[in-house]
Amino acid sequence: MVERDTIVALSSGRLPAGIAVVRISGPKTRFVIETITGSVPAPRSARYGAFADKAGTHIDSGITLFFQAPASFTGEDSAELHAHGGKAVVAALLDALCAIDGVRLAEAGEFTRRAFLNGKVDLLKAEALADLVSAETEAQRRFAVLNSHGGHKELYSGWRQRLIHARAMIEAEMDFSDEADVPGSVAGQIWTNIDRMSGEIRRHIAGFRRAEIIRDGFDVVILGAPNAGKSSLLNALAKRDAAIVTDEPGTTRDLIEVVLDLDGQKVRVTDTAGLREGGGAVEAIGIEKAIARARNADLVLLLEDMTNPNFVTELPAGLPLLRVGTKYDLLPSEPADPEFDLCISVASSYGLDRLLQEISNRAEAALGESVDLIPWRERHVALLSEALKFLESARSTEQAGYELRAEDLRLASERIGRISGAVDVEDLLDVIFSQFCIGK
DSSP states (O other): GGSSSSSEEOOOOOSSSEEEEEEEHHHHTTHHHHHHHSOOTTTTOOOEEEOOOOOOOOOEEEEEEETTSSSSSSSEEEEEEEEEOHHHHHHHHHHHHSSSSTEEEOTTTHHHHHHHHHHOOOOHHHHHHHHHHOSSHHHHHHHHHHHHHHHHHHHHHHHHHHHHHHHHHHHHHHHHHSSSTTTTTTTTHHHHHHHHHHHHHHHHHHTHHHHHHHHOEEEEEEEESSSSSSHHHHHHHHSSSSSOOOSSSTOOOOOOEEEEEETEEEEEEEEOOOOSSOHHHHHHHHHHHHHHHHTTEEEEEEEETTSOOOOOOOOOTOOOEEEEEEEEEESSOOOOOOTTTEEEEETTTTHHHHHHHHHHHHHHHHHHHHTTTTOSSHHHHHHHHHHHHHHEEEEEEEESSSHHHHHHHHHHHHHHHHHHSSSSSSSHEEEHHSSTTOOO
16 A cells, blocks of 8 residues: 555755755654664753664764654654755665665655544645745745645635535424424525535635736736836836747737835736737737737736837727836926826836835735635536535525425535535545655
8 A cells, every 4th residue: 555655755955955854654664763873862852863774874964853753744654854965875775775665755745645634634734834935025935834824724614614504404393394303494504504604605706806906926027019118117117037028019929027025015017918919910910919918917017118109909898907107218308198096117217116115005905904814726626616506506496395495405514614625535645745845
């Protein structure tokens, strides 16, 4: 059985590094430590010593830590070897470990998967740990930490318990309606509670867009006519040559994206093809991509060259536009056009700080005042949406009888339980834990 193998992996990241941490977990952990270091240290006590393969060949010297089951991350006997972080050292250490019978390299997310299977974490906690490891910005870190503290588990468990109680009351009335100690006609209070819960779930699902912004980034798309300064602006924001800049119109034909960290928030900025007619088949495809990307953007920067106006007028309605006048440094005098939201010059950096602050302000406004207890994965939203459909079905089929309506409530509670793994989710485990890094 695969779960009974002892697994090993480098858990400390890219090499070379000052220190490399090799993690071990499984039933042969004690034997592995005895083979590699000579003996097993006291649990949770660091011990310095030599590492050698089973033939006795010295590999390195470092620190060994042992975590006795069940007081470990995975719930199994586990250990860590802290070695020097050279590529050859780590390769030799991993080879020595895997040369022991019953020991193999871990798969992505396998340590956390074992923690889940051994009841150390639920799926919500596991996913929050993955988000914490992959966090790139302060906002992502705070959100992952918030998710790991159990607030979502309490919320979803509360909804599930309310549904279980509602089912119990319905089935009691259905089976024991003639008994004196069963309250008659509990439907009124039950369905009032179901209606209230449906509203709570609906509002919770609506918060998913804010979670998308934190995780995937506030989406900014740059539009404008050819030579309006789009690629120059992208390079200035990225502080590197991410896009080719020439005087030839139509240089940019595909989407070019950079990621910024503005005040701890992830912002994705995308350069697009210049909007014009008669640019050729390839350029036309690029323009179609630009318009399609703008339709889903959180903010569109519409750039206009103030020295050579070539205004873009045919844009989809309802775009969140910010009109930006470019090449301010080349103007002989202050621009008279009051329609620009702000003016910039990439050459002199005029207005760039103000533009960045405006993007940051809009990203912050999109998140709202609080990101507490909002769904943060599409899996959660999909299951909550299914649960909501079953609740609405139970509520709308008053003539269907107690049996069918109770079944709708059971299916709704089952969907909510699958979010945290409270009910069988075996078919989801491979998908969820394959998204983790090796060694976690």
